[in-house]
Amino acid sequence: MLNIYSIIMGVSKVEIYPQHINDIAQIAKVFSHPARVAILQYISIQESCICNDIVEEIGLSQSTISQHLKVINNAGLLQGTFEGKKICYCINIERFEMFQKIFDTFFNRTKQNCC
Amino acid sequence: MLNIYSIIMGVSKVEIYPQHINDIAQIAKVFSHPARVAILQYISIQESCICNDIVEEIGLSQSTISQHLKVINNAGLLQGTFEGKKICYCINIERFEMFQKIFDTFFNRTKQNCC
DNA sequence: ATTTAACATCGCAATATTACGATAATATAA
DNA sequence: TTATATTATCGTAATATTGCGATGTTAAAT
Numbered sequence: 001m002l003n004i005y006s007i008i009m010g011v012s013k014v015e016i017y018p019q020h021i022n023d024i025a026q027i028a029k030v031f032s033h034p035a036r037v038a039i040l041q042y043i044s045i046q047e048s049c050i051c052n053d054i055v056e057e058i059g060l061s062q063s064t065i066s067q068h069l070k071v072i073n074n075a076g077l078l079q080g081t082f083e084g085k086k087i088c089y090c091i092n093i094e095r096f097e098m099f100q101k102i103f104d105t106f107f108n109r110t111k112q113n114c115c
Numbered sequence: 116m117l118n119i120y121s122i123i124m125g126v127s128k129v130e131i132y133p134q135h136i137n138d139i140a141q142i143a144k145v146f147s148h149p150a151r152v153a154i155l156q157y158i159s160i161q162e163s164c165i166c167n168d169i170v171e172e173i174g175l176s177q178s179t180i181s182q183h184l185k186v187i188n189n190a191g192l193l194q195g196t197f198e199g200k201k202i203c204y205c206i207n208i209e210r211f212e213m214f215q216k217i218f219d220t221f222f223n224r225t226k227q228n229c230c
Numbered sequence: 231a232t233t234t235a236a237c238a239t240c241g242c243a244a245t246a247t248t249a250c251g252a253t254a255a256t257a258t259a260a
Numbered sequence: 261t262t263a264t265a266t267t268a269t270c271g272t273a274a275t276a277t278t279g280c281g282a283t284g285t286t287a288a289a290t
Contacts (some may be wrong), residue, residue, distance in 0.1 A: 008249085008274070009248070009249050009250065009272085010248050011271050011275055011276085012276090013174075013175065013248090013249080016173070017149040017153055022149050025148055025149040026237080027145040028143045028145075028152075029143075030240075032140055032143040033140055034136045035278090036140075040197045044224075044225040044226070058178070060131075060279075061279070061280055061282075062238095063239080063240095063279085063280065063282090064278075064280070065237095066238055066276090067278080069238095070238085071198075075201075078254090085237080085286070085287050085288060086235090086237090086239060087236075087237070091226075093226060095224070096222065099222070100218075100223075100226075101228070104218075106152070107211065107218075109156075110155055110206065111206075111208060111215075122279070123280060124242085124244040124280070125243070126245055127246090127277085127278065128278090148248080150248090169264080175250090176249070176251075176265095177266085178249080178250065178251075178268080178269080178270095181267060181269080182247095182248080202267065205248070221290095229280070232289100232290080233288105235269100235287085236265085237286090238286100239283080239284070240283075240284090242280085243278105243279085244279085245279100246277065246288075247279105248273100248276090249273085249274085250273085250274105253271100254263095254267105254270090255269090256265100256266085256267085257262085257264100257266085257267105257270075258265090259267100259289090260261100
Protein backbone atom coordinates (compact mmCIF):
# COMPACT_ATOMS: atom_id res chain seq x y z
CA MET A 1 0.00 0.00 0.00
CA LEU A 2 1.24 3.44 -0.89
CA ASN A 3 1.25 6.50 1.30
CA ILE A 4 -0.47 9.57 -0.13
CA TYR A 5 2.18 11.78 1.41
CA SER A 6 5.50 11.39 -0.36
CA ILE A 7 7.61 9.38 2.00
CA ILE A 8 11.23 10.40 2.08
CA MET A 9 13.05 7.25 3.03
CA GLY A 10 15.75 7.35 5.62
CA VAL A 11 14.43 10.50 7.25
CA SER A 12 13.10 10.55 10.78
CA LYS A 13 9.47 11.65 10.76
CA VAL A 14 9.99 14.25 13.47
CA GLU A 15 6.65 15.93 12.78
CA ILE A 16 4.57 13.05 14.12
CA TYR A 17 5.87 13.30 17.71
CA PRO A 18 5.01 15.77 20.44
CA GLN A 19 7.58 18.43 21.23
CA HIS A 20 8.86 16.97 24.49
CA ILE A 21 9.57 13.64 22.83
CA ASN A 22 11.59 15.31 20.10
CA ASP A 23 13.41 17.37 22.70
CA ILE A 24 14.59 14.30 24.58
CA ALA A 25 15.70 12.61 21.38
CA GLN A 26 17.60 15.68 20.24
CA ILE A 27 19.37 16.05 23.56
CA ALA A 28 20.24 12.37 23.62
CA LYS A 29 21.72 12.70 20.16
CA VAL A 30 24.38 15.06 21.51
CA PHE A 31 25.57 12.38 23.89
CA SER A 32 25.19 9.53 21.43
CA HIS A 33 28.72 9.77 20.09
CA PRO A 34 31.68 8.85 22.30
CA ALA A 35 33.79 11.70 20.95
CA ARG A 36 31.25 14.22 22.21
CA VAL A 37 30.99 12.57 25.60
CA ALA A 38 34.79 12.53 25.81
CA ILE A 39 35.03 16.18 24.77
CA LEU A 40 32.52 17.24 27.43
CA GLN A 41 34.35 15.25 30.05
CA TYR A 42 37.69 16.69 29.01
CA ILE A 43 36.47 20.26 29.04
CA SER A 44 35.03 19.75 32.49
CA ILE A 45 38.28 18.37 33.87
CA GLN A 46 40.42 21.28 32.69
CA GLU A 47 40.76 23.95 35.31
CA SER A 48 40.03 27.41 33.96
CA CYS A 49 38.75 25.76 30.81
CA ILE A 50 41.77 26.40 28.60
CA CYS A 51 41.24 24.10 25.75
CA ASN A 52 42.19 22.79 22.48
CA ASP A 53 44.66 20.25 23.35
CA ILE A 54 41.40 18.38 22.84
CA VAL A 55 42.63 17.26 19.44
CA GLU A 56 45.70 15.55 20.91
CA GLU A 57 43.78 14.29 23.90
CA ILE A 58 41.01 12.56 22.00
CA GLY A 59 42.92 11.38 18.97
CA LEU A 60 40.75 12.56 16.12
CA SER A 61 41.69 15.08 13.48
CA GLN A 62 41.28 18.79 14.15
CA SER A 63 38.45 19.11 11.66
CA THR A 64 36.56 16.21 13.17
CA ILE A 65 36.86 17.61 16.68
CA SER A 66 35.71 20.96 15.37
CA GLN A 67 32.61 19.35 13.90
CA HIS A 68 31.77 17.61 17.15
CA LEU A 69 32.28 20.86 19.04
CA LYS A 70 29.80 22.45 16.68
CA VAL A 71 27.17 19.85 17.54
CA ILE A 72 27.77 20.40 21.25
CA ASN A 73 27.70 24.13 20.75
CA ASN A 74 24.49 24.05 18.69
CA ALA A 75 22.84 22.32 21.61
CA GLY A 76 23.76 25.37 23.67
CA LEU A 77 26.18 23.47 25.87
CA LEU A 78 29.23 25.66 25.34
CA GLN A 79 30.30 29.05 26.52
CA GLY A 80 33.30 30.29 24.59
CA THR A 81 35.58 33.16 25.40
CA PHE A 82 38.36 34.27 23.13
CA GLU A 83 41.92 34.50 24.43
CA GLY A 84 43.84 35.84 21.52
CA LYS A 85 43.71 33.32 18.73
CA LYS A 86 42.68 30.61 21.12
CA ILE A 87 39.13 29.89 22.00
CA CYS A 88 38.52 29.00 25.57
CA TYR A 89 35.70 26.50 25.74
CA CYS A 90 33.63 26.00 28.81
CA ILE A 91 30.43 24.14 29.56
CA ASN A 92 27.24 26.13 29.95
CA ILE A 93 26.31 24.72 33.31
CA GLU A 94 22.76 26.06 33.33
CA ARG A 95 22.00 24.39 30.05
CA PHE A 96 23.80 21.26 31.13
CA GLU A 97 21.71 21.05 34.26
CA MET A 98 18.58 21.61 32.22
CA PHE A 99 19.46 18.58 30.12
CA GLN A 100 20.12 16.56 33.24
CA LYS A 101 16.73 17.49 34.58
CA ILE A 102 14.92 16.68 31.33
CA PHE A 103 16.46 13.22 31.30
CA ASP A 104 15.75 12.65 34.94
CA THR A 105 12.13 13.72 34.60
CA PHE A 106 11.67 11.44 31.61
CA PHE A 107 13.14 8.49 33.48
CA ASN A 108 11.03 9.13 36.57
CA ARG A 109 7.79 9.63 34.65
CA THR A 110 8.39 6.50 32.63
CA LYS A 111 9.15 4.39 35.68
CA GLN A 112 6.09 5.64 37.50
CA ASN A 113 3.34 3.66 35.78
CA CYS A 114 5.25 0.56 34.93
CA CYS A 115 4.68 -3.04 35.89
CA MET B 116 49.32 13.22 5.63
CA LEU B 117 48.19 9.62 5.55
CA ASN B 118 47.38 7.43 8.49
CA ILE B 119 49.28 4.13 8.66
CA TYR B 120 46.18 2.42 9.96
CA SER B 121 43.57 2.06 7.26
CA ILE B 122 40.94 4.61 8.11
CA ILE B 123 37.42 3.43 7.43
CA MET B 124 35.57 6.62 6.69
CA GLY B 125 32.19 7.20 8.25
CA VAL B 126 32.81 4.79 11.11
CA SER B 127 33.00 5.92 14.70
CA LYS B 128 36.42 5.05 16.13
CA VAL B 129 34.98 3.38 19.20
CA GLU B 130 38.27 1.74 20.12
CA ILE B 131 40.00 4.98 21.07
CA TYR B 132 37.67 5.78 23.99
CA PRO B 133 37.52 4.31 27.47
CA GLN B 134 34.70 1.88 28.19
CA HIS B 135 32.59 4.18 30.32
CA ILE B 136 32.55 6.82 27.58
CA ASN B 137 31.37 4.30 25.01
CA ASP B 138 28.75 3.03 27.44
CA ILE B 139 27.21 6.46 27.85
CA ALA B 140 27.20 7.06 24.10
CA GLN B 141 25.58 3.72 23.43
CA ILE B 142 22.88 4.26 26.02
CA ALA B 143 22.22 7.75 24.68
CA LYS B 144 21.83 6.31 21.20
CA VAL B 145 18.78 4.34 22.33
CA PHE B 146 17.05 7.56 23.30
CA SER B 147 18.31 9.56 20.33
CA HIS B 148 15.34 8.75 18.11
CA PRO B 149 11.89 10.15 18.93
CA ALA B 150 10.16 6.91 17.95
CA ARG B 151 12.07 5.03 20.61
CA VAL B 152 11.36 7.65 23.25
CA ALA B 153 7.70 7.57 22.28
CA ILE B 154 7.60 3.78 22.40
CA LEU B 155 9.13 3.69 25.87
CA GLN B 156 6.70 6.30 27.08
CA TYR B 157 3.75 4.47 25.57
CA ILE B 158 4.73 1.13 27.06
CA SER B 159 5.08 2.74 30.45
CA ILE B 160 1.63 4.34 30.30
CA GLN B 161 -0.20 1.09 29.52
CA GLU B 162 -1.44 -0.66 32.62
CA SER B 163 -0.55 -4.32 32.71
CA CYS B 164 1.70 -3.67 29.74
CA ILE B 165 -0.54 -5.08 27.05
CA CYS B 166 0.88 -3.70 23.91
CA ASN B 167 1.08 -3.57 20.26
CA ASP B 168 -1.35 -0.99 19.41
CA ILE B 169 1.99 0.80 19.35
CA VAL B 170 1.91 0.79 15.59
CA GLU B 171 -1.34 2.73 15.45
CA GLU B 172 -0.36 4.93 18.37
CA ILE B 173 2.95 6.11 16.98
CA GLY B 174 2.10 6.21 13.29
CA LEU B 175 4.98 4.34 11.72
CA SER B 176 4.75 1.09 9.82
CA GLN B 177 4.74 -2.20 11.69
CA SER B 178 8.18 -3.17 10.39
CA THR B 179 9.67 0.14 11.45
CA ILE B 180 8.25 -0.14 14.96
CA SER B 181 9.58 -3.68 15.15
CA GLN B 182 13.03 -2.45 14.26
CA HIS B 183 12.95 0.24 16.93
CA LEU B 184 11.71 -2.30 19.46
CA LYS B 185 14.71 -4.42 18.58
CA VAL B 186 17.09 -1.56 19.36
CA ILE B 187 15.37 -0.98 22.70
CA ASN B 188 15.40 -4.69 23.41
CA ASN B 189 19.08 -5.09 22.49
CA ALA B 190 19.84 -2.47 25.10
CA GLY B 191 18.20 -4.77 27.61
CA LEU B 192 15.32 -2.42 28.28
CA LEU B 193 12.46 -4.80 27.55
CA GLN B 194 10.90 -7.71 29.31
CA GLY B 195 8.55 -9.61 27.05
CA THR B 196 6.00 -12.21 27.96
CA PHE B 197 3.95 -14.08 25.42
CA GLU B 198 0.19 -14.05 25.58
CA GLY B 199 -0.92 -16.26 22.78
CA LYS B 200 0.13 -14.65 19.52
CA LYS B 201 0.61 -11.31 21.17
CA ILE B 202 3.80 -10.26 22.81
CA CYS B 203 3.35 -8.34 25.96
CA TYR B 204 6.10 -5.77 26.22
CA CYS B 205 7.18 -4.27 29.45
CA ILE B 206 10.11 -2.13 30.52
CA ASN B 207 12.93 -3.75 32.44
CA ILE B 208 12.90 -1.34 35.34
CA GLU B 209 16.19 -2.44 36.86
CA ARG B 210 18.00 -1.82 33.60
CA PHE B 211 16.10 1.42 33.07
CA GLU B 212 17.15 2.67 36.48
CA MET B 213 20.73 1.66 35.76
CA PHE B 214 20.68 3.86 32.68
CA GLN B 215 19.19 6.71 34.67
CA LYS B 216 21.98 6.38 37.20
CA ILE B 217 24.73 6.25 34.56
CA PHE B 218 23.43 9.46 33.01
CA ASP B 219 23.04 11.15 36.35
CA THR B 220 26.53 10.20 37.46
CA PHE B 221 27.98 11.48 34.21
CA PHE B 222 26.17 14.78 34.56
CA ASN B 223 27.21 15.22 38.17
CA ARG B 224 30.85 14.33 37.56
CA THR B 225 31.04 16.63 34.60
CA LYS B 226 29.49 19.54 36.47
CA GLN B 227 31.79 19.08 39.42
CA ASN B 228 35.01 20.55 38.12
CA CYS B 229 33.61 23.16 35.81
CA CYS B 230 34.07 26.91 35.77
C1' DA C 231 53.27 43.42 5.21
C1' DT C 232 54.25 38.42 6.09
C1' DT C 233 54.29 34.61 8.65
C1' DT C 234 52.36 31.56 12.01
C1' DA C 235 49.04 29.40 14.96
C1' DA C 236 44.30 28.16 16.15
C1' DC C 237 39.89 27.03 14.54
C1' DA C 238 36.16 26.70 11.23
C1' DT C 239 34.39 25.24 6.92
C1' DC C 240 34.28 22.66 2.46
C1' DG C 241 34.25 18.61 -0.23
C1' DC C 242 34.52 13.99 -0.45
C1' DA C 243 34.15 8.88 0.77
C1' DA C 244 32.22 5.44 3.40
C1' DT C 245 29.32 3.46 6.90
C1' DA C 246 24.99 3.98 9.81
C1' DT C 247 20.31 4.90 10.35
C1' DT C 248 15.59 5.26 9.13
C1' DA C 249 11.71 4.08 6.58
C1' DC C 250 8.81 1.19 3.73
C1' DG C 251 6.58 -2.97 1.52
C1' DA C 252 6.93 -7.77 1.01
C1' DT C 253 7.54 -11.92 3.02
C1' DA C 254 8.45 -15.38 6.67
C1' DA C 255 7.34 -17.34 11.05
C1' DT C 256 4.27 -18.59 14.73
C1' DA C 257 0.13 -19.35 17.16
C1' DT C 258 -4.80 -19.12 17.70
C1' DA C 259 -9.39 -19.59 15.46
C1' DA C 260 -12.50 -21.47 12.25
C1' DT D 261 -6.22 -28.20 7.39
C1' DT D 262 -6.86 -23.54 6.32
C1' DA D 263 -7.40 -18.93 7.45
C1' DT D 264 -6.21 -15.01 10.28
C1' DA D 265 -3.67 -12.16 13.31
C1' DT D 266 0.67 -10.71 15.35
C1' DT D 267 5.38 -9.91 15.15
C1' DA D 268 10.10 -10.49 13.03
C1' DT D 269 13.09 -10.32 9.18
C1' DC D 270 14.67 -9.25 4.40
C1' DG D 271 15.62 -6.24 0.71
C1' DT D 272 15.82 -1.76 -0.89
C1' DA D 273 16.00 3.36 -1.15
C1' DA D 274 17.24 7.53 0.73
C1' DT D 275 19.10 10.62 4.16
C1' DA D 276 22.34 11.22 8.22
C1' DT D 277 26.59 10.73 10.41
C1' DT D 278 31.44 10.25 10.84
C1' DG D 279 35.93 10.82 9.35
C1' DC D 280 39.75 12.92 6.76
C1' DG D 281 42.66 16.32 4.12
C1' DA D 282 42.61 20.72 2.06
C1' DT D 283 41.50 25.23 2.36
C1' DG D 284 39.58 29.64 4.62
C1' DT D 285 39.67 32.92 8.28
C1' DT D 286 41.30 35.63 11.91
C1' DA D 287 44.46 37.47 15.15
C1' DA D 288 48.90 37.64 17.27
C1' DA D 289 53.90 37.64 16.32
C1' DT D 290 57.80 38.77 13.48
